[in-house]
Amino acid sequence: MVTEADPGAARTSVWLAVRPASPARRRTEAPSGLDRDRIIAAAVRLLDAEGLTRFSMRRLASALGVTAISLYWYVDTKHDLLELALDSALGRQRLPAEPAADAPWPVLLKALACGYRRLVGEHPWVAPLSLAYPNIGPHARAFDAALQGLLDRTGLGDAGRTGAHLAVSRFLNGCGGTARQVPEADFGLALDVLIAGIQAQADGRAPGITPR
Structure with a gap:
């Protein structure tokens, strides 16, 4: 069953779809005072x-003081808008940031994970949408690049970094994605155990994947 948070496999991500440009005549007919950025910001507030x-x-159109049909000048579907709001x-x-490059990677990784938890706590709808839609928007890719950059500093080989990336991602989408249900202390302890496991693999103190 396709739900509001589960667009199914048939649709194309808004980040992959090619939206044809509107003819000049039709652009002049678009509702004045409305644009995609304003719609996305209002969608985030409403969510x-x-x-x-x-x-x-x-409901979004009502909050913006326009008709619902006006929104479709700027987004093709509701699912497209939810993807845009998510990113x-x-x-x-x-x-x-680059100035933090001298900080130990475990410290930065913990800060990154805790920041995601805070984000989900402030925007509870982010967690289900992150599971329902492909996270390939610019901000999602920037987050993934930051995570990969930290894991590159662990000293793990390719297989080890891949495993660590999967472990952290699953942790954030699971434990981190239920920020309002998992107590802060439990989240912190689980995160410390995860980071300690990655560190042990990187130092060669744990069985399994070798560091290099």
Whole structure:
């Protein structure tokens, strides 16, 4: 069954779809004072205020003071808009900056994971949408690049980094994605165990994957 948070396999991600440009005549007919960025920002506010299950294009249009049909000048479907809102929310997390390059990778990895947990706590609808849609928007890819950059500093070989990336991603989508249900102390302990496991593999102190 396809739900609001489960678009199914038939649709194409908004990040992959090619949206044809509107003819000049039709562009002049687009609703004034409305643009895609404004619609996305309003969608994020509505999702924060009312949640994913109550979200609809009609309610969003009402919040913007326009008709529902006006929104479709800028987004093709509701699912496209939810994908755009998801990536917009992901862009609110601060990622490790270059000046922090001297900090130990476990410290930066913990900060990255805790930042994601805080983001999900502030925007609970992010977790289910992250599981339902491909996370290939620019901010999702920036987060993944930051994670990969930290794992590159562990000293693990290719297989080890791949396994660590999978472990951290699954952890964040599971334990981190239920930020309002998992107590802070439990999340922190589980994260410390995960990081310690990666460190042990990198140092050659654990059986299995060799560090290089």
